[in-house]
Structure formats: structure tokens, C-alpha cells
Amino acid sequence: MEPGPLSRPAEQGRCVSGSPSAGAACPASLPSTAGAEPGSRPAAVAAVLPAGGCGERMGVRTPKQFCRVLERPLISYTLQALERVCWIKDIVVAVTRENMEAMRNIIQRYGHKRISLAEAGATRHRSIFNGLKALAEDQPDCKLTKPEVVIIHDAVRPFVDEDILLRVVTAANEHGAAGAIRPLVSTVISPSADGCLDHSLDRAKHRASEMPQAFLFDVIYEAYQQCSDYDLEFGTECLQLALKYCHTKAKLLEGSPDLWKVTYKQDLYAAESMIKEKISQEICVIENTKDEESVGYLLKEVLRNELNFVNITSTPLEHTGGNIQNFLIAQCYSFICVNVVSSNFQETQKFLGTLEESSLPLLYPVVVVLVYFLDLTLVPLTQEMENLMWIRELAKEVKKRNVLLSGLLINYSQDEQKLQESLRQGASIIGALVKERSSALAGQLLVA
């Protein structure tokens, strides 16, 4: 049993790791909580996230858990997913010594809480074991308290929701161990020594083991303490360790397709698309109260017609100050500021200022589109573009705060048909800006 090395805590005073005392024999019967009422969630739940791999199959220099998705490290999304669950009291992340500083910077930059760090091991099982040691109370001056149930979840599985976490924890509380499974996509075959097919498994009778998994802490901790070096070195299945060393048969729970593990580069592209899709479901139209109300209303209606599956809300500009946080909490990261008066820099500054003042770290790029309605038969386009050049400079400034600002001129033609056409084109442009959330378009002035 290798010692669990000490590492400086991510949060002051949080000690991590340390070598546990020699493990007692595997508990003959499951600990008291194991007899818990079916369906009851234990009070004390913690999580261990193995994040000490090098991502060889990803084929890039950066370990995949630190690869950026929408300019933010992948692991930050997983931490955010777990932090949304208020009843997980501690999250221990196992990272390599050389990545400790990078991990602390991520925790600080994105405002992650309840995080402690443990040093990763040479294999995933060894990393998990070190994470468990950080939670075991038999450690000198360790501040983390031992949980009743511990969740084990790969740091590169960012799409985990409270429902599956609660299900595995509740099942582990009752059965001692539980894990998410998924139907196999490919058939599992067994090759013979000469590289030919020996036999194939009946796909209908087998499942893929995914994450999250959960265990009564004493069960999985004991299993790791009894684990052979071979299993620590070559094993990939925590549920098997609970079975083999603690005779605990894990409860298997069907998980959603989102539980997949980011392993290859295409998984990173898929993760980015899913995150973009998730945060593009809400658009808030900020109406300038000086506007003729019909302009903002018209655009809202066209947006609703053109952008299916997107929830379009609206609010008057002067109301955004107080509730910008509410928008961010409600997962709204796209704002369309409708103006009729051209180049009203002050109004825009006022709105962007509320984003600046927001105490919530902007975990996703916030798209802000300044929409100007102008009858281009009355005002030469070049002159108006000149008037709006301040958007380019302002966009550079707010991009540092993860805000992607761009301008959109919509021809407010007196001809009803032309106006409708411009509105539809404007809605399509807004839809693309929101969906693609590309920093390359920040500061651009577009015309519909």
C-alpha cells in the first residue's frame, strides 16, 4: 500500500491525503447505514474525481481534463456539475503533482468551492485510492470528514446531473455499491491467440460500465486497501473491486447517454457542441424603454418564429441591473439589446456594467448583440457603421470578461415586406451568433 502523499490544499486549511492505517478486515456485514431504508439518501456524501491521467488517446500535449472547451478547461465543467448538487459536501480531485498549480488556478478562476486536492497515482485506481485516503479520518491533522457514501466520477465526464448522482448514492446506501450502466453500442468479441475470432458476447446480455459510481465509504476504502498490486495497476472497474474484495454486489442503474467519457478528440468536439446547445436555449431581449415598443416586440416575435426550441424572454433595460444575476443563474447567457437610437454608447455601457458587477464568475461566454433599427434609405450605411465603430473597441474590452459583443444593423424599411425580410435575416444572424458563440465574431458589425 503506497503512502498517500501530502499536497497543499486548494482551500486554506483543507488537508488532503496521507497514508491510512493498516485496513481492518472487510466488514462482514455492511456498515449500519447499509441497512438504511430503501430510497434514503445518506447525510454525508463526498466525491472523488480521478484527474491524473495524461490523455494519451486524445493525442494532444495537454492532458484532456485540462483541454479547453469554449475557452474553459473540461474539468471545470465536471466540477460545476457536481457543485450544483448541494448535498455533496466535499469534492476531492486527484491530480498529478505537476498539475496541482494549474488545478488550483482553475479552482480560483472559476470560483469552484468544496474542492480539495490529492495527488494522483500512476494508474486510475491508484489515483482513486489516493482520493479516498484524503477522506479517510485515520490521517494526521486531516480536516476532511469521512463520508458515509462516496461518489467516484471520472473528471472527464462533464455531463452528470443530480438525478443519476442521487440514484447511485441512494442505491449505494442500500446495497453497498452502485454504478451507472449503458447499453453496448458495439458487440464485445474475444479474439483467439492467432488474432481470429474466438467468440462474441451476446450484446443484449452485457452493458457498458459508466460513471458516476457510488459506494459505502468503508466498503470501497477497504477494497482498495486489500487490492492487489495487479488490480491497482491494470484494473479499470471499481465495482469489481467491491465485489472481489468485499463481496459487495453493486446495484446497476441505467444512465443517460450523456454520461460518456471524453477519451478521443471527437469527444471533445461533441462536448463543445453539447455545451453550446445547452447554453443557447435561452435568449433575453433587453428593450430600450425609449424604443417604440413595437420594435423590440417585432424582433421578439420573429426570433420566436425563427429560432425553434429557444426560449425568448424580454425585460426593460432599466430592470436588468438587479436581475442580471438571476438571468445567469437561470442559465441565460445570450442578450439582445434592442435600440432605435443609434450609437447610444451610454445605454450599452450601463447594461454591460451590470455584467461586470455580477459576482457570479462568467462560466460560459456571454453573447451580447446590440441591435440597431435604422431606415437605411434615410441614413447612409457607411455613416452609421462609422457611428458604431465604438463597438469594436468596447468588444475588445469586455471579451476579457468572457463577453462576446457584436453589433447588428437591421434595415427598418417602411416597406412592410422588406422589414419582415430584414427581421427574419436579423433573427438568423442572432441565432448563429448565439449558437456558435465564436470569439472570432466579437466586435463585428453585421447588417440584415
Ligand SMILES: Nc1ccn([C@@H]2O[C@H](COP(=O)(O)OP(=O)(O)OP(=O)(O)O)[C@@H](O)[C@H]2O)c(=O)n1
Ligand atoms: N493515472 C491516472 C490515469 C487516469 N486518471 C483519470 O481517470 C479518468 C478516466 O481515465 P482515462 O479516460 O483513461 O484517462 P487517461 O488515462 O488520461 O486517458 P488515456 O488512457 O487515453 O491516457 C480521467 O479523468 C483520468 O484523468 C487518473 O486520475 N490517474
Ligand SMILES: O=P(O)(O)OC[C@@H](O)[C@@H](O)[C@@H](O)CO
Ligand atoms: O481509464 P479508462 O478509460 O481505461 O477506463 C475507465 C473506465 O473503465 C471507467 O471509467 C468505467 O468503465 C467505469 O468503471
